[in-house]
Amino acid sequence: MPLPIDEVLPRILSSIQAARPVVLKAPPGAGKTTGIPPVLLKEGIQQFGQILLIQPRRLAARSAARRIASTLGETVGDRIGYHVRFDRRTGTRTELVAMTPGMLLRRLNDDPLLDSVGCVLLDEFHERSLELDLCLGMLHRIRTTLRDDLRLVVMSATLDPDPIVDFLGEGDAVVSQGRSYPVDIRYRPMQSRQRTEDAVADLLPEVRDATDGDVLVFLPGVGEIKRASQRLAHLASSLGYEVAELYGDLSPEQQDRVLRPADRRKVVLSTNVAETSVTIPGVTAVIDGGQAKVMTFHAAVGLPRLQRQPISVASADQRAGRAGRTQPGIAYRLWPEAMNRSRPAYDVPESRRSDLCQTVLILSRWGEIDVASFPWIDPPPSKSVDQAKALLRQLGAIDQGGKMTSDGYRMSNMPLHPRLSKLIASANRWNVLWPACLTAAMLSERPSLANADSGSDSPNRSASGDASVSSGWAENDLADAVDRLQTLSNQKTQRSGVEAQIIRVARRLEKIARSNRDAAPAHDESAAKLPVGQRLARALLSAFPDRIARRRDTASAQGVMIGGRGVRLTPSSTVANSALFLCIDVDSGDTEAKVRSAVGIQLDWLDDERVSQVDEAEFDPSTESLVMRRRIYVQDLLISETPIKCVSNESTAEVLLGEYLKRYGWCPPDCHDSVNEFVARVEFLRSNTPELELPPIGREQIEPTLRMLCAQHIQLSSVVNASWIDFLRAVYTYEQLRQIDHNAPDSLTVPGGSQRKIDYSEADRPTMSVKPQELFGWTESPRLAMSRVALRFQLLAPNGRPQQLTDDLASFWKNTYPQVRKDLRGRYPKHHWPEDPLTAAATRNGLKPR
Incomplete structure (x- = not known):
């Protein structure tokens, strides 16, 4: 044809x-x-x-x-x-x-x-x-x-x-513009909150009458397929259909059975595995739910996430085309036609959203050290590449320069993710090759079989004691499934289905692993004394070194993983007591990651280079001082901490310095009047007498002193209350200090005999607060900063309140003082109000001289 x-x-x-x-x-x-x-x-x-x-x-x-x-x-x-x-x-x-x-x-x-x-x-x-x-x-x-x-x-x-x-x-x-047969696109939007399987059930009678062939229904995932299968079983039979399921986790035999013609019309419930290349004979109608579950790697947290999302316009067209392979067909879309405008035109390339660990290992084997230089049609994100390299280094597959190691070469011979290749490589050391091959095959072919909440029945275990994974180490969500697979693998009868497929894959992995053994590490003799389950858990630890989590509290299902991500075990997890556990199958989630399968581990299983003991200081706001704790870490994951005596050293100095800088920055503490006044005097002269070349009081001047103080103390108050004025004056030479004291004195002796301070806080306006009676005899304002700035006086009334501001005493005495005298001498008769302030004797307290 x-x-x-x-x-x-x-x-x-x-x-x-x-x-x-x-x-x-x-x-x-x-x-x-x-x-x-x-x-x-x-x-x-x-x-x-x-x-x-x-x-x-x-x-x-x-x-x-x-x-x-x-x-x-x-x-x-x-x-x-x-x-x-x-x-x-x-x-x-x-x-x-x-x-x-x-x-x-x-x-x-x-x-x-x-x-x-x-x-x-x-x-x-x-x-x-x-x-x-x-x-x-x-x-x-x-x-x-x-x-x-x-x-x-x-x-x-x-x-x-x-x-x-x-x-x-x-x-x-x-x-090529041609199509085998035309496909009629019909839109049947679901009702608000209607489940997809219910929408399919409502539509099926119409489909039966509109076409005479099989029906292909696209659903997001296996869970939706199972629900739809249960929902449609009776209805489909009454309409003359049989219900079949098609998804990637099925065994090849089960998948092939769906593709073979049947005696009755079929309703095939499928994921997007049937979207391309697969022709299901007899399909003349497609019902498209318009969604798919897509695995996306979240580089920000280094975890995968299975997301349900709308399919692209291109995918919708692909799905519709399945109805026109053998004769004219109909494609029903369970969304409004207008919604096509909001759908992406094409799917996001997997290189932009996937874990790149296996990709980087493949490129390393080809000698492509610089991933960015490879001819990509769409280059992957650099952050994802960096994370993949970091994991491969932890697995021992590449060296620091990105070159493949001998272990990496053996791992690349395995048709598996590098984690699972590492699991099998480590299994040789722990003498658990067959259980590890079963585990790797299960996680690769059908990870849901190993999930703690998969709902599978407890298996008939292969044996008790050393042969059983679960009896050797109970805190292992994978153990029951592995034991069941071991039981099946020992039976002579031929089986089909997913479990049989996993066993076949495991045998091939075992064959490859044994061919690699000549170059692999020898068995650890001490391993023979340990139960199989514990040995398998240790091998898994080497494959998931970045997935170690610590339980937040005893008996809590919540934990925190390396990298700081919060995690939560499923309610049915067997990991009930272990303080530490591996997150084997994990979905990043929105707020905390969901751990679908986990394995408990112990701290003493970790190699010394992976565990660090650090004495760390931190600032305690309640005591305003440093406290120190001895902490045990696995990478950046805090395992335990114990309070210890805090002793000043370089590390504590940095913590105390950090707290000081939060409050004061690179400045002297502003709680000392003498310090504030000295800084203001210096800044006044720097602004008005640049030829003196006075250095500013900034980071360069105070950092050595500040670091010295922080290294000597653990209390912030000890740093703040130190003799800062002495430290600041030490910044300047003798001659510079002489110029500061001469051109910007901190105080002056007034005619009344008192020593009155000068306030330099207002830029370029040094001011003295004083009663006018103390200034009698001064004919004009003193001048500062090499006589460039006149001293301003804030003249006080007898009650101490500011009455007048002037930086020109001569003008004040001549023009303003007579009116002031007239206004105040009646109110304050005991105070001295002479007619001629230039010849009168000044007084200390403003009262008339006796």
Whole structure:
């Protein structure tokens, strides 16, 4: 049957034969995945080497291989094969291999130039997975350096091809407008607070009458699928449907069963695993809930977070296209059409939102020390790169310079996240390889199986005593699941399902680990004396060194993790007593992280270099002094503290200095009149007599004294009440002090015989408060600052209240004093009010002389 893609195949073939990159945009159902590969084989493109079809998911890769083989009338494993993690069907005659990006990246480890490969097709590139971006960057580097003959086709249903062509620097953008069959888009907005499964149930009768095929329902996650399955079971049966589930955690056998035709019409409840590349035969209707659960790495806290969020317009179009694969179809969208305007056009590239630990390890193996210099189509955030490198250093995978270590090389041989690779590497030391392989396979394939609140029944354990993980170390949320897997692995009967898949993966991991053992550390002989559960917990500690948490209070479910993030254990967690625990499966959350599975640990399990004892001082506001505590840390996580006697030293000096600076800054304390007055006098002269070159009283002048005082005392008052005036005067030379005292004296002796202070607090206006009777005989105001500034007088009435301001005594005596005398001598007859103040004798207290 002709495909819409057929009209552009000549252009595609011409470019491929000329070894020019092709960037193809074609809508869902156009025939990209199943139409192009058979034509390439027919035209002999395999003469240049093997053809690799890269699919973003394992299910899609297996499905694509089967459909292409069926199109050619062949079986998978001969000319057409597939290679996904822990599952490979290829042979010596295989010319086309459908594989996941992860398998291509691993192939690049062993064959950096892809010498045996002639053409690579990157399918569904619009998904922008981190591994797809890595593959594109590496293929681009190979093509532009050593292998310009390597054919490259980038295929997408929604992305604009021009930016990708620009990134590659050459190539042909090809756009196919055709679609297999039309799809009618219908909007059915959910009611306020209506659950998605209820909206699907309300819509299902209409769908049954509108189409004669199967129904594909897109839901955000497994939890929603389970609820919908329960809600629809009876209704679907009454309408002639059977309900099937499709999501990534299912075993390959279970996934393949859903893709096979059935006797009855089906309602397939799926996550976005069915959004691209997977064709479910017979689907003529799609019900789209419009949301997806997306794992996002929060660089700010260094934790992943599974977020439910609206899908992009591109994803909605992809989903709708599933209804038009085999005949005209209908796509029901459970949101208002107007809401499309608020949806993002495309999904955020995974490189911008994911944990980069495995990516950085892959690049290190390729010798790419500087992650930023790698040819990214969208560079990842530098903070996420730095955090990934920090974790890899803790795991021992790279050195301080970013180069891969021998341990890192062995870890990169494992098709796992570096944490889980480290778990298996450490298991050799603790002699728990098989339980560690089961744990790693479970956390990799289906982490929910290990969650404390998964609701699974308690298992029949494989044995008691040393063979049982849970009996050896009870505070382990993974233990029951691992024990159950050990039991199943010892049974001779063949099993299917998720647990059987985990066991198969674990056996392959064990095989890889044993091949690495020649270079791995030998067993710790003392480990044999410990229960298996405790040994496994110690191996997990080496894999999650940054996920150590301390319980806030005894029996509390709350804790705080390295980095300061608050965490909370699930109510069903077995970690009930351990003061310290590992956060194995954790979601960052809004306020505190939710720990879905945890493992208790003990402080003495930690290596000495990871634990530090520090005597730390801090300021106690209640006593206005320093207190000291002896604290135990694991990285930045406070484990315990004990009060000890505070002794002055360099570290305490910094704490006391910090408290002083909060209050006073780099200035002398302003609670001493003598200090304030001296500073004001200096500033007065600096402003009016710059030629004296008096240095200011600032940080440079007081810092040595301040640091000295803080190093000698633990009480802030001892620093504040020190003899600051002596310290300040010591800043200046003898001659400078003489000039200060001469040109800005702190006081003057007035004619009445008293020593009256001068106030320099008002800039450039030195002022003396004094009664006029004390000034009789002074004909004019004294002058300061090398005679440049006249002293101002605040003249006081007999009651001590300010009466007059003047800096010109001569004018005051002549023009103002007569009126003052007239006004006040009647009210204050005992005071001295002579007619001529210039010749009268001054008095000390203002009274008439006796």
